[in-house]
Amino acid sequence: MIxxxxxxxxxxxRVLFSNVTLNLRGGKVIGVTGANGAGKSTFLKLAGKVxxxxxxxxRLPDGKTIAALSPEMKVYDTLTARENLSFFAKLRGKSIxxxxxxxxxxxxxxxxxxxxxxxxxxxxxxxxKFAILLSVDADIWLLDEPTAxxxxxxxxxxxxxxxxxxxxxxxxxxxxxxxEVALCDEIIQLPL
Amino acid sequence: xxxxxxxxxxxxxxxxxDFLIGLRRRxxxxxxxMFALTAVASLSLSMTGGFVEPKFLAALLWVVIFFAxxxxxxxxxxxxxxxxxxxxxxxxxxxxxILFGKMCYVFLSLTMLTLFILPxxxxxxxxxxxxxxxxxxxxxxxxxxxxxxxxLTAAIxxxxxxxxxxxxxxxxxxxxxxxxxxxxxxxxxxTGGAFETSSLIVMAAFDAILILASxxxxxxx
Numbered sequence: 380m381i382x383x384x385x386x387x388x389x390x391x392x393r394v395l396f397s398n399v400t401l402n403l404r405g406g407k408v409i410g411v412t413g414a415n416g417a418g419k420s421t422f423l424k425l426a427g428k429v430x431x432x433x434x435x436x437x438r439l440p441d442g443k444t445i446a447a448l449s450p451e452m453k454v455y456d457t458l459t460a461r462e463n464l465s466f467f468a469k470l471r472g473k474s475i476x477x478x479x480x481x482x483x484x485x486x487x488x489x490x491x492x493x494x495x496x497x498x499x500x501x502x503x504x505x506x507x508k509f510a511i512l513l514s515v516d517a518d519i520w521l522l523d524e525p526t527a528x529x530x531x532x533x534x535x536x537x538x539x540x541x542x543x544x545x546x547x548x549x550x551x552x553x554x555x556x557x558x559e560v561a562l563c564d565e566i567i568q569l570p571l
Numbered sequence: 572x573x574x575x576x577x578x579x580x581x582x583x584x585x586x587x588x589d590f591l592i593g594l595r596r597r598x599x600x601x602x603x604x605m606f607a608l609t610a611v612a613s614l615s616l617s618m619t620g621g622f623v624e625p626k627f628l629a630a631l632l633w634v635v636i637f638f639a640x641x642x643x644x645x646x647x648x649x650x651x652x653x654x655x656x657x658x659x660x661x662x663x664x665x666x667x668x669i670l671f672g673k674m675c676y677v678f679l680s681l682t683m684l685t686l687f688i689l690p691x692x693x694x695x696x697x698x699x700x701x702x703x704x705x706x707x708x709x710x711x712x713x714x715x716x717x718x719x720x721x722x723l724t725a726a727i728x729x730x731x732x733x734x735x736x737x738x739x740x741x742x743x744x745x746x747x748x749x750x751x752x753x754x755x756x757x758x759x760x761x762t763g764g765a766f767e768t769s770s771l772i773v774m775a776a777f778d779a780i781l782i783l784a785s786x787x788x789x790x791x792x
Contacts, residue, residue: 429658447662453655457595458588469584470663472577515663 380404381426381519381549386435388418388425395421398435401567405549408541410563412555417569419553420449423521426551439519443549444471446517448508448525456497460507461488463496468514475514484510485536501528509537520550526559538562578671581664585672590679599650603643603680607688610635615695628696629757633713633750635688638739640681644721645738647673648729657729670722670789674782677725678718685710701763709756712774716749717742719781726792748777 381403388396395418403409403426411419424430425437427445439445454463461477468475481488486506496504505528512520522541526534541550541562552563560566593599614631651657660669689710693700700706724742731737752770759767 427662429662445662451655452659452662454659455588455592455656456654457592462588462591466584466588467659467663470581470668472580 380440381551382438383425384436384438386425386432386437388421388430388432396425396432400435403549403551406546407564408545408550408552408562410560410566411551411553411569412560412566413569414555414571417571419555419569420451420523422567422569423447423449423523423551423553427519427521443518444515445519445521446512446515447521447523448512449521449523450527451523452508454496454504454507454511457495459493459495460486460499460503461492463507464488464510464514467511471515471517473514473516477514480510480514483513483536483540485533486510502530502533505529506533506536509540513540518548520544520548522550522552522554524554524556524559525552526556534558578665578668581668582672582675585660585664585668586675586679589673589676593676593680599643599646600680600683603639603684604687606642607635607639607684608691610638611688611692611695618696623696625698625761626754626758628698629754629761631696632689632692632757633754635692636681636685636713637717637743637746637750639684639688640717640721641739641742643680643684644677644717644725644742645728647677647722647725649725652729666790667786670726670785673725674718674722674785677722678714681714681718685714698761700760702760702766705756705766706760708771709753709760709774712771712778713749713753715778716774716781717746719778719785720745720749723781723785723788726789745781749774749781 383399383401383403386396386399387394411422413419421430425432427447428437428439455466458466464477464480468477477492478488481492484506486503491499491503496507499507505526509525520541525541526537529537538558541552544550545564552559554560648657651660664672692698721742724738724745728737728741752774756767756770756774759765
C-alpha cells in the first residue's frame with residue numbers, strides 16, 4: 380500500500396495538493412485523471428518519492444521496488460535496443476529471455492535488437508521503455524500515458540500486460556485517454 | 572554478501588554501459604586527448620633546447636592531466652541529465668552503484684588518457700625516468716584521487732547553471748593534497764632520488780578519505 384499522509388505540494392502560487400490523505404492498495408489499476416496542469420504526473424512522482432512534498436509524508440511498503448514509464452524517462456540513445464534492455468535488467472539482477480520479452484511488447488529484437496535507440500521510431504522507443512519496465516519486474520508500476528505514440532497493436536499489448544500484472548502489483552496510471560481510463564478499476568480525479 | 576555482490580553487479584553494468592557510450596560518442600575521449608596533446612606539444616616546442624627543471628616537468632605533467640581530466644570528467648553526470656537518462660538510472664540503480672560505476676569509468680578514462688599522453692610527454696621533453704615503479708605508483712594513486720574527487724564534483728555541479736566554470740574551481744582545492752605529493756614523487760621518479768614512502772602513504776590515505784567522503788556525501792545529493 381502507498382500511503383499519502385496529509386501531503387501538500389505547491390509550485391509557486393499554484394497549490395497542487397493540500398493535506399491529501401489516501402491509501403493506494405494493490406491488486407487493481409488506479410487511474411489518475413484530470414485536465415492538463417492538474418498534477419497527474421506530479422502525483423505519480425510523489426507516489427514514487429521522486430519528489431518530496433512540501434508537507435506531509437508519502438510512505439511506500441518496505442522492500443518494494445518501483446518501475447516507471449513516463450515521457451521524461453529516456454533510454455540511452457547510443458545503445459541498441461537489446462543493450463538498453465540488458466542493461467536495465469542487470470541493474471535489478473534479473474536474468475531474462477530478451478527475445479520473449481520483446482515479443483510481449485511487440486518489439487522484434489531479431490530485427491530491432493541491433494538498432495540504436497536514437498534510430499527507433501517514437502512508437503518503437505515507447506515499446507522499448509515498456510519492455511524495460513517489464514524486465515525489472517518491480518512491485519509498483521507508475522505509468523504516465525503509457526500508450527502515447529503507440530499504434531493499436533502496441534496499445535493492445537500494453538493493456539494486456541497491465542491487466543495481467545495488476546493482481547500482485549500496485550499500478551498507478553496517469554492518463555486522459557479514454558481507452559486507458561477504461562482499463563482502470565478505480566479513478567482519482569484531480570481538480571484543476 | 573549477497574547485497575555486496577548485487578551492488579558489484581550494478582557497478583559493473585554501469586561501468587560497461589558508460590564505456591560503450593564513451594567509445595561510440597568519442598567526443599569526451601577526443602576532448603581529453605586533444606587537450607593533453609595540444610598542451611604538451613606546444614609547451615615542448617616553446618622550450619626546445621633549454622634545460623627544464625625536473626620539478627617543473629613533474630608539475631607540468633600533473634597540470635596537463637588535471638585540465639585534460641577536467642575537460643572529460645565534468646560531463647560525467649551532466650551528459651546523462653541532458654539526455655534525460657539520469658532519472659531512469661536513479662530509479663533502477665542504487666545510488667552507491669551509480670557513484671562507484673561512474674567513478675570506475677572516470678578512473679578508466681584517466682588511465683587511458685595517461686597511457687596516451689605519458690609516452691609523448693617523456694619523448695617530447697626528453698625525460699629519462701629513473702624509477703618506473705615509483706612513477707607508476709604515483710600516477711595510479713593520483714588518478715584514483717582525481718577520479719574520486721572528480722566524480723563527486725561532477726555530481727554536485729550537475730544542477731549548477733555555470734557548471735563548465737564551476738567544475739575546475741571546485742575540483743582544484745579538493746585535489747590539491749593529492750597534487751603536492753604527486754609532483755614531489757614524480758620528480759623523484761625522474762631524478763632517482765630517495766624513495767619517499769611517507770608521501771605515497773599520504774596519497775593513499777587521501778584517496779581513501781576522498782572515496783569514503785564521496786560515498787557518504789553522494790546520498791545527500
